[in-house]
Amino acid sequence: xxxxxxxxxxxxxxxxxxxxxxxxxxxxxxxxxxxxxxxxxxxxxxxxxxxxxxxxxxxxxxxxxxxxxxxxxxxxxxxxxxxxxxxxxxxxxxxxxxxxxxxxxxxxxxxxxxxxxxxxxxxxxxxxxxxxxxxxxxxxxxxxxxxxxxxxxxxxxxxxxxxxxxxxxxxxxxxxxxxxxxxxxxxxxxxxxxxxxxxxxxxxxxxxxxxxxxxxxxxxxxxxxxxxxxxxxxxxxxxxxxxxxxxxxxxxxxxxxxxxxxxxxxxxxxxxxxxxxxxxxxxxxxxxxxxxxxxxxxxxxxxxxxxxxxxxxxxxxxxxxxxxxxxx
Amino acid sequence: xxxxxxxxxxxxxxxxxxxxxxxxxxxxxxxxxxxxxxxxxxxxxxxxxxxxxxxxxxxxxxxxxxxxxxxxxxxxxxxxxxxxxxxxxxxxxxxxxxxxxxxxxxxxxxxxxxxxxxxxxxxxxxxxxxxxxxxxxxxxxxxxxxxxxxxxxxxxxxxxxxxxxxxxxxxxxxxxxxxxxxxxxxxxxxxxxxxxxxxxxxxxxxxxxxxxxxxxxxxxxxxxxxxxxxxxxxxx
Amino acid sequence: xxxxxxxxxxxxxxxxxxxxxxxxxxxxxxxxxxxxxxxxxxxxxxxxxxxxxxxxxxxxxxxxxxxxxxxxxxxxxxxxxxxxxxxxxxxxxxxxxxxxxxxxxxxxxxxxxxxxxxxxxxxxxxxxxxxxxxxxxxxxxxxxxxxxxxxxxxxxxxxxxxxxxxxxxxxxxxxxxxxxxxxxxxxxxxxxxxxxxxxxxxxxxxxxxxxxxxxxxxxxxxxxxxxxxxxxxxxxxxxxxxxxxxxxxxxxxxxxxxxxxxxxxxxxxxxxxxxxxxxxxxxxxxxxxxxx
Numbered sequence: 122x123x124x125x126x127x128x129x130x131x132x133x134x135x136x137x138x139x140x141x142x143x144x145x146x147x148x149x150x151x152x153x154x155x156x157x158x159x160x161x162x163x164x165x166x167x168x169x170x171x172x173x174x175x176x177x178x179x180x181x182x183x184x185x186x187x188x189x190x191x192x193x194x195x196x197x198x199x200x201x202x203x204x205x206x207x208x209x210x211x212x213x214x215x216x217x218x219x220x221x222x223x224x225x226x227x228x229x230x231x232x233x234x235x236x237x238x239x240x241x242x243x244x245x246x247x248x249x250x251x252x253x254x255x256x257x258x259x260x261x262x263x264x265x266x267x268x269x270x271x272x273x274x275x276x277x278x279x280x281x282x283x284x285x286x287x288x289x290x291x292x293x294x295x296x297x298x299x300x301x302x303x304x305x306x307x308x309x310x311x312x313x314x315x316x317x318x319x320x321x322x323x324x325x326x327x328x329x330x331x332x333x334x335x336x337x338x339x340x341x342x343x344x345x346x347x348x349x350x351x352x353x354x355x356x357x358x359x360x361x362x363x364x365x366x367x368x369x370x371x372x373x374x375x376x377x378x379x380x381x382x383x384x385x386x387x388x389x390x391x392x393x394x395x396x397x398x399x400x401x402x403x404x405x406x407x408x409x410x411x412x413x414x415x416x417x418x419x420x421x422x423x424x425x426x427x428x429x430x431x432x433x434x435x436x437x438x439x440x441x442x443x444x445x446x447x448x449x
Numbered sequence: 450x451x452x453x454x455x456x457x458x459x460x461x462x463x464x465x466x467x468x469x470x471x472x473x474x475x476x477x478x479x480x481x482x483x484x485x486x487x488x489x490x491x492x493x494x495x496x497x498x499x500x501x502x503x504x505x506x507x508x509x510x511x512x513x514x515x516x517x518x519x520x521x522x523x524x525x526x527x528x529x530x531x532x533x534x535x536x537x538x539x540x541x542x543x544x545x546x547x548x549x550x551x552x553x554x555x556x557x558x559x560x561x562x563x564x565x566x567x568x569x570x571x572x573x574x575x576x577x578x579x580x581x582x583x584x585x586x587x588x589x590x591x592x593x594x595x596x597x598x599x600x601x602x603x604x605x606x607x608x609x610x611x612x613x614x615x616x617x618x619x620x621x622x623x624x625x626x627x628x629x630x631x632x633x634x635x636x637x638x639x640x641x642x643x644x645x646x647x648x649x650x651x652x653x654x655x656x657x658x659x660x661x662x663x664x665x666x667x668x669x670x671x672x673x674x675x676x677x678x679x680x681x682x683x684x685x
Numbered sequence: 686x687x688x689x690x691x692x693x694x695x696x697x698x699x700x701x702x703x704x705x706x707x708x709x710x711x712x713x714x715x716x717x718x719x720x721x722x723x724x725x726x727x728x729x730x731x732x733x734x735x736x737x738x739x740x741x742x743x744x745x746x747x748x749x750x751x752x753x754x755x756x757x758x759x760x761x762x763x764x765x766x767x768x769x770x771x772x773x774x775x776x777x778x779x780x781x782x783x784x785x786x787x788x789x790x791x792x793x794x795x796x797x798x799x800x801x802x803x804x805x806x807x808x809x810x811x812x813x814x815x816x817x818x819x820x821x822x823x824x825x826x827x828x829x830x831x832x833x834x835x836x837x838x839x840x841x842x843x844x845x846x847x848x849x850x851x852x853x854x855x856x857x858x859x860x861x862x863x864x865x866x867x868x869x870x871x872x873x874x875x876x877x878x879x880x881x882x883x884x885x886x887x888x889x890x891x892x893x894x895x896x897x898x899x900x901x902x903x904x905x906x907x908x909x910x911x912x913x914x915x916x917x918x919x920x921x922x923x924x925x926x927x928x929x930x931x932x933x934x935x936x937x938x939x940x941x942x943x944x945x946x947x948x949x950x951x952x953x954x955x956x957x958x959x960x961x962x963x964x965x966x967x968x969x970x971x972x973x974x975x976x977x
Binding site for chain 1: 783915
């Protein structure tokens with residue numbers, strides 16, 4: 122697996138990409154393209170946060186959609202029933218997701234087997250999905266929530282009043298970019314500081330790290346909480362951006378598959394990977410619409426080809442790398 | 450023609466070279482010892498001979514036939530049996546089933562019932578516990594089962610990796626006397642040991658492996674007389 | 686609660702659970718030997734459902750032959766999928782992860798293939814045998830008894846093959862120590878391929894039995910896959926006996942669960958049970974600690 126050295130997560134590359142993203146709305150006026158970019162940014166947040174637990178802490182989870190969905194539904198319901206501004210409820214969504222991360226993180230962190238962790242986190246996501254689907258009085262069940270309030274207008278100096286919601290693609294775009302930047306900053310801060318060092322030490326040898334006085338559970342739990350918080354905020358943004366939520370679109374297994382693919386395409390265990398991967402995969406999936414009905418079949422084939430020929434992500438194509446690693 | 454000849458083998462784990470230009474020969478009916486410190490590449494050498502590790506260069510011949518490109522599972526049929534370090538028994542299988550696995554890949558499968566009786570005359574302890582799970586055995590019994598499993602294949606060459614590791618001195622004596630018995634029945638033995646004293650006592654010739662390369666070889670008499678070997682490996 | 690109802694719930698739980706057990710033993714077989722999770726297991730189930738539908742409901746072939754055709758075809762398909770999709774990943778590093786993505790890819794492909802060929806409609810498969818058995822007020826459809834009989838017979842066969850045949854010996858040896866198995870002549874790559882094929886066949890058999898009860902559609906594989914995962918973790922990954930007992934336990938828990946709440950909550954019951962068990966016994970009821 123590709124690893125960045127402790128000192129330099131590719132911060133420069135991340136800053137450069139975020140900078141480039143600032144330039145998109147003035148150049149691209151097509152609202153559909155902007156919508157795709159916003160979706161990509163949401164998935165970049167999800168991918169980067171999942172990458173923190175998987176790539177850095179070395180815990181393979183398969184239930185990240187639970188945190189996304191919990192963030193989305195809590196923020197949406199809070200905003201609808203309490204009348205609070207989405208600018209406030211969004212953070213509540215993040216906190217609810219973080220709390221869920223704490224709850225599921227505790228049993229999961231006692232286990233080191235990839236399969237066990239994957240299935241238990243998946244089970245957790247299925248529980249969340251089923252609960253949301255089976256509480257129609259609160260969530261309208263599988264029909265989904267509609268009429269989620271958009272972000273309330275804000276007044277900025279010189280620019281005047283900026284409103285969000287339908288038809289305000291550029292404004293929504295910059296909000297998504299702001300959240301993406303905040304998340305990236307938070308994740309890079311975690312990864313490059315003491316915590317990141319401890320996490321990498323734990324991933325490479327838990328016993329060695331523990332013998333040096335690093336408490337593995339504490340750091341892994343911290344990674345779990347930060348990661349689910351970011352996923353929850355991403356979900357909350359998604360809810361208020363789209364205005365509608367269904368259990369399948371916000372807590373479904375396909376979200377997890379997309380996150381996994383994004384991280385793998387970009388390169389697992391790297392900071393910049395999920396960012397690049399998100400745009401490639403989300404926009405790639407749209408391009409695949411040109412093959413019509415065959416779209417998802419082609420997607421499946423591409424996934425198989427990808428792991429067979431470039432299992433370490435695009436950055437490290439192993440097409441010509443004939444060396445075989447040892448199993449077990 | 451030697452039974453086994455290893456010619457200029459170099460092996461790697463990923464990018465790390467573990468064996469450099471290894472040459473080694475064993476004649477029929479011979480006991481050859483390979484000694485050396487922990488991490489010298491003794492286990493890697495056996496793994497390379499038995500196909501678990503692909504050499505990057507060099508060749509290995511068994512009875513004149515090149516075997517370095519053969520898959521690991523093809524070698525037992527040719528007559529090479531490898532008892533790996535740590536015995537590698539099948540812990541959730543009974544002793545009987547472990548023994549059966551010994552003849553799985555060879556033409557001896559059809560004689561398996563008779564062969565089990567035969568190896569049990571050498572290892573009577575196994576007969577008593579034939580229906581028990583291998584995971585319940587003691588260290589010495591495990592080594593005996595691992596050796597017996599290898600004999601089930603009627604090998605021409607038996608490669609033993611650290612057979613005395615973790616065993617009490619008295620059991621080590623037993624294991625070594627069994628090795629000599631096996632050898633007298635016409636099986637060549639390649640004995641890899643950190644316990645140099647035992648190995649040199651059992652073998653006629655020896656190789657000294659250090660840092661993945663052979664630094665000395667010759668008769669065990671010469672080894673026992675060599676000052677540096679005595680100091681470093683025999684503690685005399 | 687009347688005693689008849691309790692007995693009927695237990696019997697029904699055991700019957701449904703025996704199918705979970707059959708489906709899950711395929712997953713646990715793959716985990717035990719290949720140390721990987723197969724996310725395409727549900728798609729083998731789904732394809733077998735369609736094959737039975739096609740042979741039995743459309744062509745009118747008798748149920749036994751239809752089942753046999755479905756199981757044999759899916760066995761071959763499993764072999765092809767293993768060779769094409771997974772085989773080359775198994776000898777490389779990070780195979781735990783790449784095999785998950787590869788089987789997810791295969792699953793997406795097969796599901797959408799089915800959608801493309803047969804459409805999203807539910808297809809009904811008639812019962813193989815009609816009629817209801819009634820003993821002292823406990824009523825059980827013959828179809829369900831057939832399911833129970835088939836699953837007992839196949840579990841017994843599977844156990845016999847694993848325990849007493851040369852192939853079973855090689856398979857268990859590979860599961861317990863792949864290196865040693867190779868040294869003693871087991872071509873582990875062929876074992877992996879065959880294991881995958883047999884595992885797919887087990888999914889196919891359970892689908893053939895359940896098709897008349899559940900109806901056939903392209904997405905029918907997801908629910909058994911999720912429950913199969915619950916069962917194997919509950920019983921202990923890689924433990925054959927654990928998968929059987931885990932399956933029956935889950936079947937009974939669900940069938941009592943629906944007495945106290947609506948059917949929609951049955952998934953929640955299953956998965957909550959799993960999370961609770963893992964809190965108390967991280968390696969499942971019959972599992973041993975897995976070191977990665």
